[in-house]
Amino acid sequence: LVGGMEKIKQHTFALAHYTYTVLSTLKYASGAPVVRIYSDTDFSSPDIQGPIINFNILDENGEVIGFSQVDKMASLYNIHVRTGCFCNTGACQMHLGISNEDIQRNLQAGHVCGDDMDLVDGRPTGSVRISFGYMSSFEDAQTFLKFIIATRLSELDTEIPFQSSLTKLTRESVPDDHPSCNNADKLSPVPYLLDRELRNSSSVTKMTVNWQPPEAGAESIRAAVSETAVPTCRRGGKPITVTNIYLYPIKSCSAFEVTEWPVGNQGLLYDRNWMVVNQNGVCMTQKQEPRLCLVNPSIDLKKRVMVIQAQGMDPISVSLEENTGKEAVISESKVCSHRVKAYDCGERIAGWFSLFLGRPCRLIRQSSDVKNRLHQKNAKGLGSATNISLSFVNEAQYLLINIASILQLKEHISARLEEPLETVELIRRFRANIVISAPESFEEEEWAEISIGALRFQVVGPCSRCQVICIDQQSGERNKEFLQSLSAARGRKTNLGIYLMNQPLHSSFPDILSVGSQVLPVLKDNTEIQPPTSSEE
Structure with missing residues (x-):
């Protein structure tokens, strides 16, 4: 059918040789290479070289861009x-120059096989690999090369606010007589295209819960909060405060905004307690089904129901009471490689989601009767980490973002899109639980712990963003410019926001998280953020 294995070998090698040659010629204006290729051959013969290219991408200063970052960007172009x-491990050590001592240091830093820790002390722990097969085409090779050009070599017409200067980039063209070109079109940079005009309308449900503990009890809780945290007052003495609170009752569905909300032992009460799964029981997220963001759940604590709405669908309600009877169907799924157990919410709600999404799916809920996922990292000041349980979240109980950080990123993205961008729309893309107003952008990354009202939180680490931020939470449409802009703005990182963990204080009344509450941070080096001097008001 294809002329035998020899034909396949020649076909795949031609694609690899062409890609290898173009990658080798891509350079910045300074002459620095864009990629570093790891190979024992010069790709001169298919008898000694397979159709595989192993490499790392470099920035204009010659520093390696981590493979996890490259993987996230490649996914925007549908490249695996x-x-x-x-x-x-042996080849990895040889080509990356990793010694046995380096491996021990990487392990001590927390790096294990299969994780996303791609750089330790600025040095790579692995690399990127592409391969070609029988079904691969010349267009596939061009798509990959255009991805490299679009993300590393496209010239920007506007100044990037986050960088002191722009490096003009160029590339060397592929010779016309290259044996692998076969008169195909030469590569050209992929233009940045705006998928649609960003909307200003809001569909996020907002609710106020008038649920406050007695003042006497509140004082007893405040007394238990760590005294090491002191308020920070800058820019005219204004404190850091909570501006927005969001919970996401159904994982990957729309936000439910509140002004105050009770805190449970897994985070905000009912946050990500439900999850949509496909017919095989696999978790569905916006990466596979962007229209999940159009599903709007809201919770009525008085009526003890969750109401689910979507355009063109009749509202449907789900009881907040757990179905713990004998008829409950226990199912198993995965959240970020962690196995979780839950019970099925029944045929009625399964039919609603299947009709809206146009594919068979079901709604499941985490049950308190089954063993919950436990956080594995030690959290200073919160006791044993094994006592902190998680709902259907990916990493931690809470995600916090800072409006100052969002505003700085907004300037960067707006310049690249060449049109205005609404702050509230950008906030929704980052799907945080807690939004704060701190004076300085990204200062939250220097915090070790924070207190909000009577609640104390441990900072677990930064949130490394994925392609979900490219999805408009009002329409479900994608625009890969958002992740690309974040990467460019943050200097090869896609971090925005911090993860928090909390152990609620045991008391006879619930802890409450409220908009307007003051945020009291403590820096990582254990030095307190200083209060204002007497000259500040």
Whole structure:
């Protein structure tokens, strides 16, 4: 059918040789290479070189861009790459110059096989690999090369606010007589296209819960809060405060905004307690089904129901009471490789979601009767980490973002899109639980812990963003410019926001998180953020 294995070998090698040659010629204006290729051959013969290219992408200063970052960006172009050490530690050590002592240091830093820790002290722990097969085409090779050009070599017409200067980038063209070109069109940079005009309308449900503990009890809780946290007052003495609170009752569905909300032992009460799964029981997220963001759940604590709405669908309600009877159907799924157990919410709600999404799916809920996922990292000041349970969240109980950080990113993205961008729309893309107003952008990344009202939180680490931020939470449409802009703005990182963990204080009344509450941070180096001097008001 295809002329035998020899024909396949020649076909795949031609694609690899062409891609290898173009990658080798891509350079910045300074002459620095865009990629570093790891190979024992010069790709001169298919008899000694397979159709595989192993490499790392470099920035204009010659520093390696982590493979996890490359993987996230490639996914925006529907390109699947393999990353890491590919079960070949010896080759990884040889080509990356990793010594046995380096491996021990990487392990001590928390790096294990298969994780996303792509850089330790600025040095790579692995690389990126692409391969070609029988079904691969010349267009596939061009798509990959255009991805590299679009993300590393496209010239920007506007100044980037986050960088002191712009580096003009260029590339060397592929020779016309290259044996692998076959008179195909030469590569050209992919223009940035805006998918649609960003909307200003809001569909986020907002609710106020008038649920406050007695003042006497509140004082007893405040007395238990760590005294090491002191308020920070800058810019005219204004404190850091909570501006917005969001919970996401159904994982990957729309936000439910509140002004105050009770805190449970897994985070905000009912946050990500439900999850949509496909017919095989696999978790569905906006990465696979962007229209999940159009599903709007809201919770009525008095009526003890969750109401689910979507355009063109009749509202449907789900009881907040757990179905713990014998008829409950226990199912198993996965959240970020962690196995979770839950019970099925029944045929009625399954039919509603299947009709709206146009595919068979079901709604499941985490049950308090089954063992919950436990956080594995130690959290200073919160006791044993094994006592902190998680709902259907990916990493931690809470995600916090800072409006100052959002505003700085907004300037960067607006310049690249060449049109205005609404702050509230950008906030929704980052799907945080807690939004705060701190004076300085990204200062939250320097915090070790914070107190909000009577609640104390441990900072677990930064949130490394994925392609979900490219999805407009009002329409479900994608625009890959958002992740690309974040990466460019943050200097090869896609971090925005911090993860928090909390152990609620045991008391006879619930802890409450409220908009307007003051945020009291403590820095990582254990030095307190200083209060204002007497000259400040």
